Amino acid sequence: MKIDVEAKPSYGLAVVTLDKGESFISExxxxxxxxxxxxxxxxxxxxxxxxxxxxxxxxxxxxxxKFLAGESLFINQFDAESDGQQVMIAPxxxxxxxxxxxxxxxxxxxxxxxxxxxxxxxxxxxIWGGFSMLFGGEGAFFLECTGKGPLLINAYGAIExxxxxxxxxxxxxxxxxxxxxxxxxxxxxxxxxxTLLSGEGLVLxxxxxxxLWLQTRNLGSLLGWITPQLPG
Amino acid sequence: xxxxxxxxxxxxxxxxxxxxxxxVVAEGGAMVSQDTHVxxxxxxxxxxxxxxxxxxxxxxxxxxAGESFFQNRFTANGAPGHVTFAPxxxxxxxxxxxxxxxxxxxxxxxxxxxxxxxxDTKWGGAKTFFGGExxxxxxxxGTGLLAFNSFGAIKEIEVDGEFIVDTxxxxxxxxxxxxxxxxxxxxxxxxxFGGExxxxxxxxxGKLWIQTRNSTAFGQLxxxxxxxxxx
Numbered sequence: 001m002k003i004d005v006e007a008k009p010s011y012g013l014a015v016v017t018l019d020k021g022e023s024f025i026s027e028x029x030x031x032x033x034x035x036x037x038x039x040x041x042x043x044x045x046x047x048x049x050x051x052x053x054x055x056x057x058x059x060x061x062x063x064x065x066k067f068l069a070g071e072s073l074f075i076n077q078f079d080a081e082s083d084g085q086q087v088m089i090a091p092x093x094x095x096x097x098x099x100x101x102x103x104x105x106x107x108x109x110x111x112x113x114x115x116x117x118x119x120x121x122x123x124x125x126x127i128w129g130g131f132s133m134l135f136g137g138e139g140a141f142f143l144e145c146t147g148k149g150p151l152l153i154n155a156y157g158a159i160e161x162x163x164x165x166x167x168x169x170x171x172x173x174x175x176x177x178x179x180x181x182x183x184x185x186x187x188x189x190x191x192x193x194x195t196l197l198s199g200e201g202l203v204l205x206x207x208x209x210x211x212l213w214l215q216t217r218n219l220g221s222l223l224g225w226i227t228p229q230l231p232g
Numbered sequence: 233x234x235x236x237x238x239x240x241x242x243x244x245x246x247x248x249x250x251x252x253x254x255x256v257v258a259e260g261g262a263m264v265s266q267d268t269h270v271x272x273x274x275x276x277x278x279x280x281x282x283x284x285x286x287x288x289x290x291x292x293x294x295x296x297a298g299e300s301f302f303q304n305r306f307t308a309n310g311a312p313g314h315v316t317f318a319p320x321x322x323x324x325x326x327x328x329x330x331x332x333x334x335x336x337x338x339x340x341x342x343x344x345x346x347x348x349x350x351x352d353t354k355w356g357g358a359k360t361f362f363g364g365e366x367x368x369x370x371x372x373x374g375t376g377l378l379a380f381n382s383f384g385a386i387k388e389i390e391v392d393g394e395f396i397v398d399t400x401x402x403x404x405x406x407x408x409x410x411x412x413x414x415x416x417x418x419x420x421x422x423x424x425f426g427g428e429x430x431x432x433x434x435x436x437x438g439k440l441w442i443q444t445r446n447s448t449a450f451g452q453l454x455x456x457x458x459x460x461x462x463x
Contacts, residue, residue, distance in 0.1 A: 006444075007385035010242040011323075013444040028427030029449065031416070032401045033442055036394040036433070040417035042426040074425045076417070088442075090384070090401075092449045094322065223457050230458060 001119065003150055005097050009158030009216075012097025014089045014117065018080035026089045026117035026152075028074040034087040039079040045072060065112070065126055065141075077120070089117050091154035095215065098159045100151045110153050110177030110213075112141040119149030142177075153177060157217030167207045171200060173218035180210020233346060235327045235377050241385035244325035246317045246343060250308035258304050258317050258344035266306065266315035273305045305347065317344050319381035326386045326403075326441060327379045333406040333438060334373045337380055341403050346376025371407075380404055384445025394435045398428050400446035406438035 001024065002017040013032065016024050028042065046061025066073040078087045091097065102108060102122060115124065122145055129140045145151050153159070155176045162168065164182060172186070184207075189200035206212060233256060234249040245264065248256045260274075306315045319325070325343060328335065342351065352371045372378055382403045389395065391409055399413070412435070416428035423429065434440055 006387065007241055011384040011444040013385065013387065028425065031398055031426075031428050031431075032444060033389070033395065033397040036396055040422050040426065042417060042422040072427060074427065076422065076426050076428075088387075088444075090444045092446065092453045094384070094445060094450065219457075223454075226454075227458055231461075 001150070003099050003152070005099055005152075009096040011094060012090065012154065014097050014099065014152050016078075016087050016089060016117075018078070018085045018087070019083045020080055023077055023079045023120045024087060024117060025075050025077050025120060025122075026087075027115060028072040028076055030089045030091060030116060031076065032088040032090045034078065035085040037080065037082045037085045038087060039081055041077045041079070042074050043077060045075045061126065089152065091116050093154060093156050093219075095154060095156045095217065096159040097152060097154045098161075098213065100153065102145060102147055102149060102151055104148050106146070106179060108145045108151065108177055108179040109142050110145065110151075111175065112143050114153045114155060114176050115143050115145075116152040116154045118145065118151045119147075121149045122147040122151055153213065155213075155215035155217075156219045156222075157215040160214045160216060162212045162214060163210075164206055164212055165209050167205065168212065170204045170206065170212065170214060171218065172202050172204055173220045174214050174216070175204055176213040176215050178206070178210055178212045180208065182206050182208040182210040182212070233377060235344075235379055237325045237327060237379070241324035243322055244318070244381065246325050246327070246379045248306075248315050248317065248344065250306070250313050250315070252308055252311055252313075255305050255307040255347045256315065256344055257347050257349075258306065258315075259319075259342055260304055262317040262319065262343055263304065263306070264316045264318050267308070267313040269309050269311060270306050270313040270315050271309050273307070275303060275305065317379070319343055321381065321383045321447060323381055323383045323443065323445070324386040325379055325381045326388070327377055328404075328439075329376075330372065330378050331375055333408055334371055335378060335404050335406055337370045337372060337404045338402055339370060341380040341382065342370055342372075343379045343381045345372070345378040346374075348376040349374040349378055380441070382441075382443035383447035383450070384443040387442050387444060389440045389442065390438075391434050391440050392437050394433060395440065396431050396433045397440070397442055398446070399430055399432050400448055401442045401444070402432060403441040403443050405434065405440040408438035409434045409436045409440060411435075 001022050004015045006013045044058040044062035045065050046058035062073045125144045127142050129142045185205045189203050233254050236247045238245045350373050412433045413430050414433050415423035416426045416431045
């Protein structure tokens with residue numbers, strides 16, 4: 001399997017090339033174009049085995065993901081029936097797409113709305129990030145991804161990678177994901193006066209060692225700017 | 233005439249360089265800047281033949297296609313001149329040299345081109361209406377330069393055989409390709425739940441241009457997060 005990301009950072013497009021027998025999973029609605037030799041299966045967005053109870057669990061997890069996290073209820077699995085089959089995947093939001101390679105034993109936590117697609121051997125679990133994260137404009141749920149293979153994430157704006165060693169502070173609306181030995185705390189940007197007047201609001205303070213992915217634009221801010229300009 | 237595109241793929245600007253006496257035809261409202269000696273003439277048709285009624289009818293058809301009713305003709309008068317054009321949407325611009333094959337363009341994709349290119353509204357029929365992108369395809373015939381725009385980046389694909397594209401992501405394609413609108417995934421489950429709806433299956437040999445974002449879907453995403461409109 002080969003994944004190339006084009007049109008970075010504004011209109012990222014992931015071009016996934018699969019050989020016979022290989023598969024790729026993407027959230028529903030993300031397919032832009034594809035070769036004709038791919039079999040498509042639409043499933044509930046929740047890991048589960050093929051058994052009846054497994055399917056029920058998958059449906060419940062999918063519903064939780066949709067109503068709580070804003071993720072799509074369904075995912076599409078593309079299976080290549082011959083070599084060199086391509087599927088091109090893009091998110092709805094304008095912005096970057098980044099490819100991350102996951103290895104056994106490593107865990108990546110991403111914003112629920114940042115998940116775009118992954119290889120078949122990646123497990124994705126839903127976790128709650130705390131009420132304060134709601135002010136970021138993108139919701140308070142995170143996805144924990146483990147397993148082996150490729151993970152595609154998307155963002156509003158360009159994706160910046162920062163290596164943390166010690167500590168780092170990030171505006172809540174700009175966090176895409178992180179991995180490694182990191183702890184985070186939600187705090188006010190400064191004292192009460194700063195928090196109310198600075199326009200910054202809440203921030204995430206990370207401590208430890210690891211990698212952090214940021215987005216260079218903030219959807220909550222965009223919506224906050226457009227809303228008062230609407231008629232009525 | 234030369235057309236250079238700057239700032240691809242996000243905020244593309246088309247710069248047209250005209251020889252003295254040369255004309256470029258453009259979508260209404262697309263002009264960003266121009267030399268002072270470039271003159272503007274607005275007509276209801278890109279083509280001087282046929283008289284007023286024919287021109288108005290063509291203009292109306294184009295208006296229904298999502299392109300503006302009037303077309304603007306910019307001519308360099310007395311010296312070579314330049315004029316720049318941009319579409320409304322953030323996105324890409326591609327310049328294609330037309331020689332043999334006609335090009336079918338999504339409505340709203342036309343930006344500007346040589347006056348020797350004839351634009352006609354070709355109705356894709358009921359199939360295109362169900363695509364959700366809706367509406368009509370413009371057919372460009374003739375020779376010369378044609379510049380079209382998109383929402384998102386434009387990717388050119390050389391189709392040889394068969395290739396499937398989500399309808400909201402089609403920008404343009406050469407006439408040598410036949411297209412067939414089908415259900416995504418081939419079955420009802422994927423069609424209803426797969427999030428794609430109808431897709432377009434292209435077959436044959438020719439160029440196809442796709443855009444990496446879907447303006448309708450993006451508008452709906454933002455719209456769902458904004459307060460509702462007053463009745």
